[in-house]
Amino acid sequence: MKILITGGAGFLGQRLARRLLDRGELNGQPITEMVLLDVVAGNDFGDKRVRVETGDIADRSVLERAIDTKTEAIFHLAAIVSGQAEADFDLGMRINLDASRLLLEVCRALGHAPRVLFTSSVAVYGGALPDVVQDDTALNPQSSYGTQKAIAELLLSDYSRRGFVDGRVLRLPTISVRPGKPNAAASSFASGIIREPLNGERAICPVDGETRLWLLSPKSAIEALIAGLEIDREKLGNRPVVNLPGLSVSVNEMIEALREVAGEEAVARIDRQRDERIEKIVGSWPGAWNPERAEQLGLQGDKTFADVIRAYIADQKA
Amino acid sequence: MKILITGGAGFLGQRLARRLLDRGELNGQPITEMVLLDVVAGNDFGDKRVRVETGDIADRSVLERAIDTKTEAIFHLAAIVSGQAEADFDLGMRINLDASRLLLEVCRALGHAPRVLFTSSVAVYGGALPDVVQDDTALNPQSSYGTQKAIAELLLSDYSRRGFVDGRVLRLPTISVRPGKPNAAASSFASGIIREPLNGERAICPVDGETRLWLLSPKSAIEALIAGLEIDREKLGNRPVVNLPGLSVSVNEMIEALREVAGEEAVARIDRQRDERIEKIVGSWPGAWNPERAEQLGLQGDKTFADVIRAYIADQKA
Structure with missing residues (x-):
């Protein structure tokens, strides 16, 4: 089986690649070739199955x-993250919408209807929301990123319905704890307020402590991507978009979990400094959704946020 | 005030133009110029305010x-109708999606944020639906037309949120009774089974009699378009998409109304001949939605379908 990962040099892309190479197979077939496409060159892990492609x-x-x-x-x-898509409208449209459509068009022209998995986001929701978003809750994105992701969902669903691709979309919770540096995502702080204090650095918490986030660890996200690709089309019916399980945690609860795992010293490195721009975007996202359908499809989340922090620490040591 | 109507040579476009010219004003300002843009030349009604433009x-x-x-x-x-967008995917994408986006882009480049009204459709809904669709019911279009309309809604909403346009979308029920000839819309029969028998011609009813449609008369649609354009932006909040009021009528009830107005002779001209392609598209649409918000915004529907038929007959005589 030949696999393509777009955004293949990114954090999730590299981690997915490594996991798939270790696994050796996908959907019961041996992985013979893997293309990692990104605007910059990703790691090929010294593995002969990997071909690194760079380009727009x-x-x-x-x-x-x-x-x-x-x-x-x-x-x-591959995507332009929320904060950047809000700051640079044309860039977000070009990558999050046009490139996604082009990918579907290239598949359609080839005619072999490959399995295509898009990732989407909490950001497709917005406006007045129930405490727990349901599968049939309307999308009302309040950011350009959320709009572009919602459009990509619709495109993939129709290309899939028409048989041009065998498509599926996973709506990801906010991923935390991400390793590395802060990025331009409005949700970047959701990793930063854990990661930076653990590294002995100061971090800014830009939102109210009661703000509720819907979180998924990188490890669980990778497992869900693989399981999502392996779902039989028939099981998805006429709804190829699936809301992934997550943890509903307030920012204060995240900080309490940090205290539990790393002590008061770590928590003292967090500065509370509210940022209206970030609060407006993140505050429009749901703090929880009903994960029932995802769980029925075999997709799983995390147990507790303290466990997520512990896994992050273990991962960084390894 | 200068007005543009795209699809200005079409049935609704021409009717809207004539109504606005008669009215003389829109949103409290005198109408000084009206551009009717379409792929074919529309009637200019011999009115010096009208400029007919043709083009793609x-x-x-x-x-x-x-x-x-x-x-x-x-x-x-301007739009490619449901049946045609299903038959010619690229054409539907080009007109229903790309042209809508281009229109928004041209407005954005000009920078004056005009009021822009898009029309959308029952076809944005689909899949498992409640008996009465609510404002917060998720879209799950089961046709390319519905997908393209849903995407145009999202684009307009984001362009509006960013201040590029002052946008609003009206989701129209199926328009019945349309005058003229059948068209490529999957819902063409919803006018045909009334219009053709009244003209002494035979008509085919391609769906089960229990199929429930959500209908709006042409007259009410035109009034709603004008009222929709005149709604203050503030009243729309972060939800510029409004579901218009309609009549929830089964096909059998439509035929009963025809019997009431035009007698058994007219009804006898309807041939029942089911068409799976049409049933699949039309059957995925909602038979009713909650019109509460539209009514609060001053948008109105029709009283009874028999009245709609009578208005059609009076209109044809005039």
Whole structure:
């Protein structure tokens, strides 16, 4: 099986690649080739199955180089994150919308209907929301990122319905704890307020402590991407979009979990400094949704946020 | 005030133009210029305020010719109808999605944030639906037309949120009774089974008699378009998409209304001949939705379907 991962040099892309290479198979078939496409070159892990491709994913020829009729599974992770898509409207439209559509078009032209997995986001929801979002709750995105992701969901669903691809969309909770540096996502702090204090650095918490987030650990996200790609089309029916399980945790509860795991010293490194721009975007997202359907499809989340922090620490040591 | 109507040669476009010209004003301002843009030339009603423009609405230069900084109100009615968008995927994407986006882009480039009204459709809903669709019921379109309309809604909402346009979307029920000839809409029969028998012609009813439709008369649709354009932005809040009031009527009830108005002779001209392709599309649409918000915004529907038929007959005589 030949696999394409877009955003293949990114945090999730690299982690997914490594996990798949270790696993050796996907959907019961041996992985023979893996293309990691990104705007910068990703790590090929010294593995002969990996081909690193660099280029602009909104350029059709780049996608045509990355996909052929042997490409049976595509994980489309490339995206402009929420804060950046809000700051640069055209860039968000080009990558989050146009490139996603182009990817579907290239598959359609090839005609072999590969499995295509898009990732979407809590940001497709917004406005007046119930405490727990249900599968049939309307989307009302209050950011350009959320709008672009919602459009990509609709496109994938229709291309899938028409048989151009065998598509599925996983709506990801906010991923925490991400390793590395802060990024331009409005939710970047959701990792920063844990990661930086653990590294002995100061972190800013830009939202009210009562703000409720819907979180998923990187490890569980990777397992869900793989399980999501392996779901039989029939099980998805006419709803290829699935809300992934998450943990509903307030920012104060996240900080309490940090205290439990790393002590008062770590918590003292967090500065509370509210940022209206971030509060407006993050505050429009749901703090929880009903994960029942995802769980029925075999997709799983995390147990407690303290466990997520402990797993992050263990992972960084390894 | 300068007005643009796209699809200005179409049935609704021409009717809206005539109504606005008779009215003389929109949103409290005198109508000084009206551009009717379509792929074919529409009637200019011999009115000096009207300028007829023809061209491909997916061509940016055509839109740039039709819109300038004096254009304060845009009714975007141009569309590829449901049956045709299902038969010709690329054409539907180009007109229903790309042209709608282009129209928003041309407005954004001009920078004067005109009022822009998009029309959407029952077809944005689909899949498992409650008996009465609510404002917060999720969209799950089961046709390419519905997908493209849902995407245009999302685009307009985000362009509006960002202040590029002052946008609003009216989701129209199925319009019945349309005058003229059958068209490629899957719902064409919803006018045909009334219109053709009244004209002494035979008509085919392609769906089960229990199929429930959500209907609006042409007259009420035109009044709603005008009232919708005149709604203050503040009243729409962060939800510029409004579900218009309609009549929830089964096909059998429509035929009973025809019997009431025009007698057994008319009803005898209807042939029942089910068409799976049409049933699949029309059957995925809601038979009713909650019109409460629209009514609060001053948008109105019809009283009874028999009255709608009588108004159609009176209109044809006039």
